[in-house]
Amino acid sequence: MQTLGHVTPQTMAFAEPLPLRSGATLGPYELVYETYGTLNAERSNAVLVCHALNASHHVAGTYAGQERSQGWWDNLVGPGKPLDTNRFFVIGVNNPGSCFGSTGPTHVNPANGQIYGADFPVVTVEDWVDAQARLIDRLGITQLAAVQGGSLGGMQALSWTLRHPARVRHALVIASAPNLSAQNIAFNEVARRAIVTDPDFHGGHYQAHGVVPKRGLTVARMIGHITYLSDDSMEEKFGRSLRAAELAYSTQAIEFQIESYLRYQGDKFSEYFDANTYLLITRALDYFDPAGEFGGDLSAALAQARAKFQVISFTTDWRFSPQRSREIVKALVDNGHDVSYAEIAAPHGHDAFLLDDPRYHAVVRSRYDRIAQEIGA
Amino acid sequence: MQTLGHVTPQTMAFAEPLPLRSGATLGPYELVYETYGTLNAERSNAVLVCHALNASHHVAGTYAGQERSQGWWDNLVGPGKPLDTNRFFVIGVNNPGSCFGSTGPTHVNPANGQIYGADFPVVTVEDWVDAQARLIDRLGITQLAAVQGGSLGGMQALSWTLRHPARVRHALVIASAPNLSAQNIAFNEVARRAIVTDPDFHGGHYQAHGVVPKRGLTVARMIGHITYLSDDSMEEKFGRSLRAAELAYSTQAIEFQIESYLRYQGDKFSEYFDANTYLLITRALDYFDPAGEFGGDLSAALAQARAKFQVISFTTDWRFSPQRSREIVKALVDNGHDVSYAEIAAPHGHDAFLLDDPRYHAVVRSRYDRIAQEIGA
Numbered sequence: 001m002q003t004l005g006h007v008t009p010q011t012m013a014f015a016e017p018l019p020l021r022s023g024a025t026l027g028p029y030e031l032v033y034e035t036y037g038t039l040n041a042e043r044s045n046a047v048l049v050c051h052a053l054n055a056s057h058h059v060a061g062t063y064a065g066q067e068r069s070q071g072w073w074d075n076l077v078g079p080g081k082p083l084d085t086n087r088f089f090v091i092g093v094n095n096p097g098s099c100f101g102s103t104g105p106t107h108v109n110p111a112n113g114q115i116y117g118a119d120f121p122v123v124t125v126e127d128w129v130d131a132q133a134r135l136i137d138r139l140g141i142t143q144l145a146a147v148q149g150g151s152l153g154g155m156q157a158l159s160w161t162l163r164h165p166a167r168v169r170h171a172l173v174i175a176s177a178p179n180l181s182a183q184n185i186a187f188n189e190v191a192r193r194a195i196v197t198d199p200d201f202h203g204g205h206y207q208a209h210g211v212v213p214k215r216g217l218t219v220a221r222m223i224g225h226i227t228y229l230s231d232d233s234m235e236e237k238f239g240r241s242l243r244a245a246e247l248a249y250s251t252q253a254i255e256f257q258i259e260s261y262l263r264y265q266g267d268k269f270s271e272y273f274d275a276n277t278y279l280l281i282t283r284a285l286d287y288f289d290p291a292g293e294f295g296g297d298l299s300a301a302l303a304q305a306r307a308k309f310q311v312i313s314f315t316t317d318w319r320f321s322p323q324r325s326r327e328i329v330k331a332l333v334d335n336g337h338d339v340s341y342a343e344i345a346a347p348h349g350h351d352a353f354l355l356d357d358p359r360y361h362a363v364v365r366s367r368y369d370r371i372a373q374e375i376g377a
Numbered sequence: 378m379q380t381l382g383h384v385t386p387q388t389m390a391f392a393e394p395l396p397l398r399s400g401a402t403l404g405p406y407e408l409v410y411e412t413y414g415t416l417n418a419e420r421s422n423a424v425l426v427c428h429a430l431n432a433s434h435h436v437a438g439t440y441a442g443q444e445r446s447q448g449w450w451d452n453l454v455g456p457g458k459p460l461d462t463n464r465f466f467v468i469g470v471n472n473p474g475s476c477f478g479s480t481g482p483t484h485v486n487p488a489n490g491q492i493y494g495a496d497f498p499v500v501t502v503e504d505w506v507d508a509q510a511r512l513i514d515r516l517g518i519t520q521l522a523a524v525q526g527g528s529l530g531g532m533q534a535l536s537w538t539l540r541h542p543a544r545v546r547h548a549l550v551i552a553s554a555p556n557l558s559a560q561n562i563a564f565n566e567v568a569r570r571a572i573v574t575d576p577d578f579h580g581g582h583y584q585a586h587g588v589v590p591k592r593g594l595t596v597a598r599m600i601g602h603i604t605y606l607s608d609d610s611m612e613e614k615f616g617r618s619l620r621a622a623e624l625a626y627s628t629q630a631i632e633f634q635i636e637s638y639l640r641y642q643g644d645k646f647s648e649y650f651d652a653n654t655y656l657l658i659t660r661a662l663d664y665f666d667p668a669g670e671f672g673g674d675l676s677a678a679l680a681q682a683r684a685k686f687q688v689i690s691f692t693t694d695w696r697f698s699p700q701r702s703r704e705i706v707k708a709l710v711d712n713g714h715d716v717s718y719a720e721i722a723a724p725h726g727h728d729a730f731l732l733d734d735p736r737y738h739a740v741v742r743s744r745y746d747r748i749a750q751e752i753g754a
Contacts, residue, residue, distance in 0.1 A: 022626035122626040182611040182635045183603065189636045190599040193643070196629055197592040199576055204629075215574040219596060222567040226560065234559040240666065247664065249399035249499040251656035252573055252581075256663065258559045259566045266570070279628035286633065287624065289617065318695075 002079035007061030007071070009034050009101065012138060018096070018131055021287075024121040028110060031135055032101030033057045033093040036077065037085035039141070045377045046089045046141045047368075048132060049073065050149035050156035053224070053281050054273065056100035059092035060085070075356040082365035087377045088145060096131055097123040097281065099274035106207065106274050116276075118204020123280060125152070125288045129159045133167070145371050147307075148172035150353035151320065152281070155288045158328065161305040162290055168307040170371050172364065175317055175353035177324035178298050178331070179289035184319065187227055188282040191220035195275050204276050213275045218266035220278055225265050230316035230349030234258065298327060299334035308338040310367045312360065314352035315345045340367070379456035384438030384448070386411050386478065389515060395473070395508055398664075401498040405487060408512055409478030410434045410470040413454065414462035416518070421752045423466045423518045425509060426450065427526035427533035430601070430658050431650065433477035436469035437462070452733040459742035464754040465522060470509055474500040474658065476651035483584065483651050493653075495581020500657060502529070502665045506536045510544070522748050524684075525549035527730035528697065529658070532665045535705065538682040539667055545684040547748050549741065552694055552730035554701035555675050555708070556666035561696065564604055565659040568597035572652050581653050590652045595643035597655055602642050607693035607726030611635065675704060676711035685715040687744045689737065691729035692722045717744070 009032050017027030034057050039046060049059045051072070060077035063069040077083045077090055094102040097120060105120035136144065147168050149157040154176025161171045180188070195201060198216030202209045226234075238258040247255060254260045294300040309332055313325035322343050332339040342363040346352040352360070371377070386409050394404030411434050416423060426436045428449070437454035440446040454460045454467055471479040474497060482497035513521065524545050526534040531553025538548045557565070572578060575593030579586045603611075615635040624632060631637045671677040686709055690702035699720050709716040719740040723729040729737070748754070 022624075024626075118628075122628060179617065181608060182615040182617065182633075183606075183608045185617070185633050186599075186603045186611065186635050186639055189633075189639055190596060190603065192628065193599060193640070194571060194596045197596070219567060219571045219574070222563075222570060223600065226563045226567065229560075231558060231560045234563065238559040240556065240559065240562070240669075247399075249401075249664075251495075251499060251569065251653075251660050256559075256562050256566075258563050262563055262566055263570070276628075283628050287626075292617075 004036055004061035004074070004078040004085060006064040007034050007036060007058075009057060011101070012135060014134060018127065018134070020121055020127045021124045022122050026096055026103070026121050026123070026127075029096055029103035031093055031096065031131060033091060033135060034059065034061075036060055036090045037088050039089040039139070040377065042375070043141050044143065044145060044375045045087065046091060046136070046139070046144050047083060047146045047148060048091050048093070048136065048144050048160075049077065050128075050132070050147065050153035051092070051095065052149070052151040052153045053285075054269070056098065057092040057094040058100075059090065072354065076361065076364060082361045083148070083368055087372050088368065091136070091139070093132055093135055095123070095128040097277060097284075099277040104274065105204075105276035105280065115205075115207045117207055118276060120276060120280065122283060124284050125155050125159050126163060128284070129156055129163050132156070133164055136167070143167050143169060145375055145377070146170040146172060146368070148174070149176070150174040151176055151350065152285055155285075159288070159290065161307040161309075162301070165304055165306040169374070170310065170367065171307040172310045172312070172367060173325070173328060174312045175314055175320055175350055176328070177320040178291060178328050180286055185286050187223055188286055191223050192279055192282060194219035194223070195278060201275065204279075206275065212270070214270040217270035217273060217275050217278065221269035221273070222262045222266040225262060227319045228350045230318065230347060232316060233347050233349055236347070298331040302328075302331045302337070303335050305332070305335070305337060309340070310363070311339060311341045312353075312363060313343050314348070314350070314360075315343060316347055317350045317352060319350040381413055381438035381451070381455040381462060383441040384411050384413060384435070386434060388478070389512060391511060395504065395511070397498055397504045398501045399499050403473055403480070403498050403500070403504075406473055406480035408470055408473070408508060410468060410512060411436065411438075413437055413467045414465050416466040416516070417754065419752075420518050421520065421522060422464065422754045423468060423513070423516070423521050424460060424523045424525060425468050425470070425513065425521050425537075426454065427505075427509070427524065427530035428469070428472065429526070429528040429530045430662075431646070433475065434469040434471040435477075436467065449731065453738065453741060459738045460525070460745055464749050465745065468513070468516070470512055472500070472505040473508055474654060474661075476654040481651065482581075482653035482657065492582075492584045494584055495653060497653060497657065499660055501661050502532050502536050503540060505661070506533055506540050509533070510541055513544070520544050520546060522752055522754070523547040523549060523745070525551070526553070527551040528553055528727065529662055532662075536665070536667065538684040538686075539678065542681055542683040546751070547687065547744065548684040549687045549689070549744060550702070550705060551689045552691055552697055552727055553705070554697040555668060555704050557663055562663050564600055565663055568600050569656055569659060571596035571600070572655060578652065581656075583652065589647070591647040594647035594650060594652050594655065598646035598650070599639045599643040602639060604696045605727045607695065607724060609693060610724050610726055613724070675708040679705075679708045679714070680712050682709070682712070682714060686717070687740070688716060688718045689730075689740060690720050691725070691727070691737075692720060693724055694727045694729060696727040
């Protein structure tokens with residue numbers, strides 16, 4: 001299979017402040033983004049890919065001179081791949097509030113010349129969608145052939161169809177949910193408490209103190225990681241395997257391989273991820289609830305959508321279970337919208353949306369074949 | 378219904394050190410215990426109730442002058458209750474390593490006159506069973522009419538049937554598992570990391586520093602609490618209910634009722650529970666694996682049991698799911714042992730074993746009726 005090869009991120013500056021759902025504004029601000037493929041003359045083949053918690057604009061390809069720098073959806077996006085960059089112009093954009101390049105809490109607040117830190121305004125899925133829409137405007141694109149995202153990215157895809165109904169031809173909502181359950185919020189809250197009670201957090205202004213709340217971030221990531229994997233896949237991969245031949249009988253030493261793996265994941269994450277970003281993104285997840293303004297009636301909330309939908313879930317995903325995707329599908333069907341639903345029998349839990357499962361990828365490929373036919377790409 | 382009324386804990390001292398599975402020894406040591414009902418002349422009506430992570434010898438009844446001091450299984454144990462103290466002599470014993478009275482890490486190590494802290498030896502389910510057996514010896518009881526426990530307590534009941542097969546007539550193994558899954562260990566490990574990376578932990582010798590790692594304990598408890606409740610019961614109890622009429626758009630303020638509830642549970646727990654005890658008990662959970670010595674063959678491990686078994690699980694328990702109880706049942710059936718299994722359709726998750734569900738309690742009552750007939754109680 002061909003590869004996309006080296007890609008280069010770009011930056012676009014926005015002078016006009018972005019009005020936020022909270023009532024605050026953000027601005028001026030910058031968005032970092034990448035594009036792959038070529039925008040056709042009709043400007044009709046653009047696909048926006050929205051990222052989840054721990055990802056960025058770097059969807060596919062690699063960076064020159066950087067080993068193992070594949071984008072997070074490189075197995076799905078590229079020449080000849082299910083989202084084929086020979087036919088589509090693919091846009092990945094980093095959301096404001098992130099720590100991967102777009103304006104976020106590690107940047108300087110132009111209002112006072114200080115690092116934003118905890119003063120970065122609370123952003124929501126809707127705010128991200130509006131920021132993305134401005135970028136799309138500037139790229140001269142009126143209507144997107146598709147918006148696609150997994151998990152929190154799927155929420156953005158869904159939100160696009162509600163905030164900008166005429167601008168989205170197709171939406172691919174993968175391993176997502178119409179809102180967080182109490183249990184989802186609970187896991188987010190524990191992660192946040194681990195971060196904000198770390199003495200190195202300093203109320204979110206840790207950069208001013210020259211420290212980072214690594215302990216809290218590590219624990220937060222370990223909690224999150226458990227919810228990304230299925231019980232079965234964890235059992236198959238680690239089970240009760242010991243790290244050494246004999247038990248150490250210690251409460252603090254590593255005894256089991258799963259402990260070693262989780263600590264490694266947590267430590268690695270705490271080296272590069274920003275704690276305030278973690279708080280902001282988990283809050284954006286908590287807040288997302290398009291049915292909220294409609295008294296909890298998701299069918300009423302989705303009435304305004306005009307896109308055609310492909311919803312995909314994974315059987316062993318207990319974070320955003322198939323049941324949650326079926327709620328979206330039912331609400332779309334209630335409105336007579338064009339929706340296909342695929343429930344993929346995959347063992348990998350929530351992480352499945354990032355993995356190369358042939359049945360899953362066939363569904364995505366088939367959807368983009370249909371879109372290509374519609375737009376003549 | 379009659380009540381047990383006021384009960385009083387007792388203490389028994391053991392001069393002879395207890396050999397532990399790790400190779401270390403514990404001793405001299407004390408066990409705190411309570412008894413309810415009357416031991417009959419034949420000494421045949423004794424029932425041992427084993428406790429789980431956050432519990433103690435105080436199984437039933439109340440303490441004089443203390444409001445809301447009901448024992449943790451007071452709805453199940455008492456006069457006329459499923460485990461009827463008019464017929465049975467019930468023993469609750471606090472395990473060594475606990476922080477509720479028996480010798481534990483908050484006590485003085487007689488070897489050096491210092492608080493044990495992190496030096497308290499690592500204890501296992503098997504060690505607890507052996508300590509309990511010594512107590513039973515001193516009470517003049519050769520054979521227990523039953524050993525009963527839920528969760529980690531169920532593991533102790535199962536272990537009794539293997540370490541002291543002739544001394545257990547019946548075992549009630551409730552909401553338990555033959556060992557922890559990788560996911561179970563993972564949750565324990567995150568909780569432990571939250572504790573040991575709290576700067577107030579001081580390598581487990583926090584008492585010497587006059588502090589307590591409350592932040593870590595709080596996070597640990599919040600994680601644990603999520604795993605005790607079912608997704609559905611959390612949804613029904615809290616859903617996405619807000620604490621205030623309007624969103625605050627804050628990453629640190631409480632927005633959702635579930636956040637408020639979890640923080641309260643965590644804070645309350647951190648006020649009374651000992652951090653080293655939390656580490657010790659989660660490790661005892663991790664280590665328990667009777668099939669381990671039999672190459673993972675649970676049927677081979679349970680061959681030596683002589684007790685009659687009542688195994689009970691709850692449909693929405695995702696911590697120790699019915700599947701795990703069925704593994705125990707299958708291994709018992711493989712050996713031709715006398716086993717009944719009840720899978721209770723209850724919405725409350727793992728916590729269901731502590732709640733007053735009529736179908737569940739009917740199963741327990743029926744089992745004790747059978748035992749009473751056998752022993753003429």
